[in-house]
Amino acid sequence: MKNTEKLQNLLENEIIPDLEVAIDELFAKIDKAKNASSEDKNDLEEMRDMRTECFAMVEEIKRDEMEEEEATELLEELVEMKTEA
Numbered sequence: 713m714k715n716t717e718k719l720q721n722l723l724e725n726e727i728i729p730d731l732e733v734a735i736d737e738l739f740a741k742i743d744k745a746k747n748a749s750s751e752d753k754n755d756l757e758e759m760r761d762m763r764t765e766c767f768a769m770v771e772e773i774k775r776d777e778m779e780e781e782e783a784t785e786l787l788e789e790l791v792e793m794k795t796e797a
Contacts, residue, residue, distance in 0.1 A: 716783040717773075719769070719773065719786055719790070723769060726794070727766055727790060728763060729767050731763045731766065732763065735756065735760060737761065738752060742756065769786065
């Protein structure tokens with residue numbers, strides 16, 4: 713399996729779903745609090761941006777526009793981030 717395929721699988725099956733759950737939870741927390749902290753709002757915006765970037769990476773892979781070397785680096789970074797969390 714190529715690293716682009718591994719990256720796509722990781723993004724679609726783990727990273728994006730995890731981000732969506734975290735976004736939903738944070739949004740519910742902000743909605744419930746009525747006066748959300750600026751930190752919560754910033755976190756929500758960062759997570760949404762990250763999700764958008766993940767979708768963009770998946771599209772890039774699907775269009776066969778991502779180099780294997782770039783996929784390898786991204787895969788390593790995401791796996792490292794996931795194990796630290």
